[in-house]
Amino acid sequence: MIISPILDKTSNKALxxxxxxxxxxxxxxxxxxxxxxxxxxxxxxxxxxLSKTTIENAYSQLVAxxxxxxxxxxxxxxxxxxxxxxxxxxxxxxxxxxxxxxxxYLNDGVDNGSFDISSWKRIYNKVISDKATEIYxxxxxxxxxxxxxxxxxxxxxxxxxxxxxDQVIVGAGVQYLLGVLIGIIKDNxxxxxxxxxxxxxxxFIFEDYMFDVKxxxxxxxxxxxDTLKTSEAKLVYLSPSHQYPLGTIMPVNKRMELLDWAYKxxxxxxxxxxxxxxxYGGMPxxxxxxxxxxNCVIYLGSFSKVLLPALRISFMIIPKNxxxxxxxxxxxxxxxxxxxxxxxxxxxxKEGYMLKHIRKIKRIYKKKNLLLTNSIKEKYSDKIxxxxxxxxxxxxxxxxxxxxxxxxxxxxxxxxxxxxxxGKVESKTLFSLNYSGICMEDISSFTDMLxxxxxx
Amino acid sequence: MIISPILDKTSNKALxxxxxxxxxxxxxxxxxxxxxxxxxxxxxxxxxxLSKTTIENAYSQLVAxxxxxxxxxxxxxxxxxxxxxxxxxxxxxxxxxxxxxxxxYLNDGVDNGSFDISSWKRIYNKVISDKATEIYxxxxxxxxxxxxxxxxxxxxxxxxxxxxxDQVIVGAGVQYLLGVLIGIIKDNxxxxxxxxxxxxxxxFIFEDYMFDVKxxxxxxxxxxxDTLKTSEAKLVYLSPSHQYPLGTIMPVNKRMELLDWAYKxxxxxxxxxxxxxxxYGGMPxxxxxxxxxxNCVIYLGSFSKVLLPALRISFMIIPKNxxxxxxxxxxxxxxxxxxxxxxxxxxxxKEGYMLKHIRKIKRIYKKKNLLLTNSIKEKYSDKIxxxxxxxxxxxxxxxxxxxxxxxxxxxxxxxxxxxxxxGKVESKTLFSLNYSGICMEDISSFTDMLxxxxxx
Numbered sequence: 047m048i049i050s051p052i053l054d055k056t057s058n059k060a061l062x063x064x065x066x067x068x069x070x071x072x073x074x075x076x077x078x079x080x081x082x083x084x085x086x087x088x089x090x091x092x093x094x095x096l097s098k099t100t101i102e103n104a105y106s107q108l109v110a111x112x113x114x115x116x117x118x119x120x121x122x123x124x125x126x127x128x129x130x131x132x133x134x135x136x137x138x139x140x141x142x143x144x145x146x147x148x149x150x151y152l153n154d155g156v157d158n159g160s161f162d163i164s165s166w167k168r169i170y171n172k173v174i175s176d177k178a179t180e181i182y183x184x185x186x187x188x189x190x191x192x193x194x195x196x197x198x199x200x201x202x203x204x205x206x207x208x209x210x211x212d213q214v215i216v217g218a219g220v221q222y223l224l225g226v227l228i229g230i231i232k233d234n235x236x237x238x239x240x241x242x243x244x245x246x247x248x249x250f251i252f253e254d255y256m257f258d259v260k261x262x263x264x265x266x267x268x269x270x271x272d273t274l275k276t277s278e279a280k281l282v283y284l285s286p287s288h289q290y291p292l293g294t295i296m297p298v299n300k301r302m303e304l305l306d307w308a309y310k311x312x313x314x315x316x317x318x319x320x321x322x323x324x325x326y327g328g329m330p331x332x333x334x335x336x337x338x339x340x341n342c343v344i345y346l347g348s349f350s351k352v353l354l355p356a357l358r359i360s361f362m363i364i365p366k367n368x369x370x371x372x373x374x375x376x377x378x379x380x381x382x383x384x385x386x387x388x389x390x391x392x393x394x395x396k397e398g399y400m401l402k403h404i405r406k407i408k409r410i411y412k413k414k415n416l417l418l419t420n421s422i423k424e425k426y427s428d429k430i431x432x433x434x435x436x437x438x439x440x441x442x443x444x445x446x447x448x449x450x451x452x453x454x455x456x457x458x459x460x461x462x463x464x465x466x467x468x469g470k471v472e473s474k475t476l477f478s479l480n481y482s483g484i485c486m487e488d489i490s491s492f493t494d495m496l497x498x499x500x501x502x
Numbered sequence: 503m504i505i506s507p508i509l510d511k512t513s514n515k516a517l518x519x520x521x522x523x524x525x526x527x528x529x530x531x532x533x534x535x536x537x538x539x540x541x542x543x544x545x546x547x548x549x550x551x552l553s554k555t556t557i558e559n560a561y562s563q564l565v566a567x568x569x570x571x572x573x574x575x576x577x578x579x580x581x582x583x584x585x586x587x588x589x590x591x592x593x594x595x596x597x598x599x600x601x602x603x604x605x606x607y608l609n610d611g612v613d614n615g616s617f618d619i620s621s622w623k624r625i626y627n628k629v630i631s632d633k634a635t636e637i638y639x640x641x642x643x644x645x646x647x648x649x650x651x652x653x654x655x656x657x658x659x660x661x662x663x664x665x666x667x668d669q670v671i672v673g674a675g676v677q678y679l680l681g682v683l684i685g686i687i688k689d690n691x692x693x694x695x696x697x698x699x700x701x702x703x704x705x706f707i708f709e710d711y712m713f714d715v716k717x718x719x720x721x722x723x724x725x726x727x728d729t730l731k732t733s734e735a736k737l738v739y740l741s742p743s744h745q746y747p748l749g750t751i752m753p754v755n756k757r758m759e760l761l762d763w764a765y766k767x768x769x770x771x772x773x774x775x776x777x778x779x780x781x782y783g784g785m786p787x788x789x790x791x792x793x794x795x796x797n798c799v800i801y802l803g804s805f806s807k808v809l810l811p812a813l814r815i816s817f818m819i820i821p822k823n824x825x826x827x828x829x830x831x832x833x834x835x836x837x838x839x840x841x842x843x844x845x846x847x848x849x850x851x852k853e854g855y856m857l858k859h860i861r862k863i864k865r866i867y868k869k870k871n872l873l874l875t876n877s878i879k880e881k882y883s884d885k886i887x888x889x890x891x892x893x894x895x896x897x898x899x900x901x902x903x904x905x906x907x908x909x910x911x912x913x914x915x916x917x918x919x920x921x922x923x924x925g926k927v928e929s930k931t932l933f934s935l936n937y938s939g940i941c942m943e944d945i946s947s948f949t950d951m952l953x954x955x956x957x958x
Contacts, residue, residue: 158638167627174619174626182614183939184811218674218814218838225681229710250834254685256712355640356841358674378706382674382838385812483639 049078049085051094061096062103069104073113073124080126084114111331112297125299156482157410161354162399169393174386185385187376189216189361193392197349197361200395204323206332207345212369215362218382220318220346223362224251226379227344230364230371231281231314238316239279241269243468245290245318248283264289269296271303282308283316287331290320291468291478293434293442295331305334308342316344324408325437341365349391353403359383359391411439411482414489418481421493429501431474439482440464444474445500457499463492465499505534505541507550517552518559525560529569529580536582540570567787568753581755612938613866617810618855625849630842641841643832645672645817649848653805653817656851660779662788663801668825671818674838676774676802679818680707682835683800686820686827687737687770694772695735697725699924701746701774704739720745725752727759738764739772743787746776747924747934749890749898751787761790764798772800780864781893797821805847809859815839815847867895867938870945874937877949885957887930895938896920900930901956913955919948921955 051068053061072078084090087105091098105122108114114122173179188194194211201207217223228251237258240249244264252259260277262270269289274282286296286304296304308315317334325331335345345363364372394400419435422443435441447454451467458465464480484492507524509517528534540546543561547554561578564570570578629635644650650667657663673679684707693714696705700720708715716733718726725745730738742752742760752760764771773790781787791801801819820828850856875891878899891897903910907923914921920936940948 156638161637163630163637167630170626170630171623174623179812181617181619181810181812182612218678219836221681221836222674222678222838225677225707225710229706232710247834247836250685254681254688254711354637354842356635356637358836358838358840378703380675380677380703380814382678382814384814384840384843386810387840387843 049090049094053094053096060103062100062107065094065096065100065104066107069108070111070113078124080124082124083120084122084124086121110295110297110325112295112299112301125297156355157407157414158483158485160403160407160410162403165397165399166353166390166394169397170386170390173389173393179386179389181386185381185383185388187379187381189214189381189383190385190388190392192396193388194361196392196395197347198363200400201333201335201345201347201363205319205347206336207363208336208338209345209363213363213366215364215372216381216383216388217360217362218358220320220348220360220362221247221251222382223346223360224248224316225255226376227316227362227364228252228255228257229375229378230368235281235314237279237281239274239277239282241284241289243291244283245285245320248316248318252283264292264294268294269300269304271300271307274304275307280311280313281316282313283318285318285320286334287317287319288321288325288437290318291440291442291466292476293438293440293478301334301337305338305340305342308338309340313342314344315342316346318346320346320348321438323404324411324439335363338365341367344368352400352407353391353394357387357391359387414481414484414486415441417486417489418484418493421489422496425493426497429497433476440466440478440480442468442476442478444471444476446473447475447500449500454499461495461499463496463499465496505546505550509550509552516559518556518563521550521552521556521560522563525564526567526569534580536580538580539576540578540580542577566751566753568751568755568757581753612811613863613870614939614941616859616863616866618859621853621855622809622846622850625853626842626846629845629849635842635845637842641837641839641844643835643837645670645837645839646841646844646848648852649844650817652848652851653803654819656856657789657791657801657803657819661775661803662792663819664792664794665801665819669819669822671820671828672837672839672844673816673818674814675816676776676804676818677703677707678838679802679816680704680772681711682832683772683818683820684708684711684713685831685834686824691737691770693735693737695730695733695738697740697745699747700739701741701776704772704774708739720748720750724750725756725760727756727763730760731763736767736769737772738769739774741774741776742790743773743775744777744781744893746774747896747898747922748932749892749894749896749934757790757793761794761796761798765796769798770800771798772802774802776802776804777894779860780867780895791819794821797823800824808856808863809847809850813843813847815843870937870940870942871897873942873945874940874949877945878952881949882953885953889932896922896934896936898924898932898934900927900932902929903931903956905956910955917951917955919952919955921952 049069049072051065053064055061057064069078085093087098087101090096090101105114105116109116112125114124116122174181191211193216194214197214198209198211201209215223215226217226237260238252239260239262240252242261242263249259260279262273262277264270269284269286286301288295304315307313315334319333333345335343343365346360348360415435419432419441422430422432430443430445433442433444449457454467466478468476468478470476479496505525505528507521509520511517513520525534541549543554543557546552546557561570561572565572568581570580572578630637647667649672650670653670654665654667657665671679671682673682693716694708695716695718696708698717698719705715716735718729718733720726725740725742742757744751760771763769771790775789789801791799799821802816804816871891875888875897878886878888886899886901889898889900910923922934924932924934926932935952
């Protein structure tokens, strides 16, 4: 097979992204057929006169998103996406190609000193004194419109979303927003399928609201849609772009199968996009919300954590057909986020400080991530197998452990290591490890400590 | 009967408060017997050599709290509190006597310009740059301890509460906190009794959590505890110190009966103390939480509204015996309030700006309240009967109305008048009217507008 993209070397857009976009578009338009073999990296590099790295980067992104697969010793092949009425999901595929700006979710603490305090203060001081802020009146139930504008723009350009500001609801944390969502959908839903392992704090909320919670075991490193189908839940909560805590990415064929399931069964998908922007190995994975054509996806995101754990600003994007119901009930719920903070954040984004911040923290965390994974590989190549480390602020690894769980947890806590035991895979134990708060210069001693916690 | 208090005219404490405290203590210690008659205002004024106003103020407060009653043409009599094991509730009666500083709840908008922006900004700028704030790490689930200290102190001294900081939970709004409370108590409770009319936004939350909501009709201007008893609910939500929206105050015998009911039935009382500090006619009514000896009361308060509607900081005080359960589950819920705002507020309180602010707004609203009620009396003495106006930021009145409800609501909305139709009492309609956002100089034209809305 020959591929013949027209690439613009003078464009601001990286060549690997142009190549990625080209191949993806060929696949989604049906011009590259399922199961056809792509040129090898060496062949493509030679025929297109591009570096091997460029080809590798484009292919990796396509693999991560499930458009192509890499069969060992055979090469790269186009995946079969045909059975899921792909035309329903593709007409905004151009939009789903995001800029190469990363984003991040801070599980616990962020890099000390990463935040531009002085710009934030300057904006805060201006906003609180500005008559237009109307500090003396109540804020909007839904969120200040200036912030909803910025969020819609952010999700559309950075996450491949497809939303207008009127679909955005602002609130103090995903848990609060789930409460509002339940207020909207409770007449039609009383059970929910959640991932196991998954994000427990969402599950707790559903339990509190007396939902029947069905666990979908994510054992084989990919989302088992068949299990979802037999669960009879019509509502599903998941993190397709970076499964929490396993770190896996749902490939595009699975995404389409999921959207197809939702469309055909009047189902609703809650997409928790908690840290999908921060990928080191390639571009962020575009979100489900942008692929959805049938009002099936609710998108959850958090902004406060991008900036500071101390701030609490999250948002939810609901499908257009839920808006009338939302407007009927919105006055039942008070706005939970400070109006002042909302307007400060909106201006911070508008003036470009958010993108600047994201670029900065991406550099910081990428470096930390590399230092950490290299240090682990150096010291424990025979004992620790790193499974996922190309995005987010935690890595996932497996190891053969003699200690029992209680001792392990105690040792981790005593040494301030944010180690989370995910479960057993055959004889090995699966872990996630947060590293966002560790200083670069401490990483070597940190991995020494990790070895002590795990093996001594 | 003779009363012989020893009053200190050189004390900072107002004479009427000293007299009030003396009589209350005589009653609670059983030295003033039930049904005994107090000296008339004239007699007391003459025998104690105090002004009539002093006596009147002390008596009014005792009447408001239900320690004595004023029988028309007969005089003031001590109420019978004996049947509710009063000794259970009295040993902290000294603490329940608050300072004469008022507090307020801003239903909708606050007086424009009342907030000390420059002090707040100064503290904010200091806090966000201060290393000790630890903006780069997550905040406490329960709330920052510096703020919980201030809140406990505030509730104990200003509201007659009896709490330690470890019982205080901070959150972004009463609705969020009710969610946390439900997480704590849901194993033992699935129904709740609420007031009708009452605070709908609390009721909605219970409904969302699938609680069986039982309405207790507050028709006769006092809480019908018998109805509560037959409702079989073991959880009750009410606003005893200033019923919302009727503005009535639960007298102390009812309070004790309620606490007694809770104690004997393993019941729980959720006390929404939303605006009890802002009383114009006397001291704030001490809260139920301070009277409770048996872990029966959960106290809800809001701070953000004292300062600005734009801020969202509320708090909940739970009984000590619920603390172990809370600590078991607290990590299920993320903190919803900005850590920065929490620490700013704590410092604002610590440095005395809160009390200063409260004194200021109390003066402002008292003046507005007087201007408004006088203007209404002047213009509509034959048409509008003011029922409750001595506290909070709304007045309650009744009137004979020809317009139907729809037209009335439309006229009110069109004219930006925050008029809430509570219900019918015989032929008359009961209303509550918010006035916090109106400028003093506009009050006369505002009441003209009110007349138009109601009668034209």
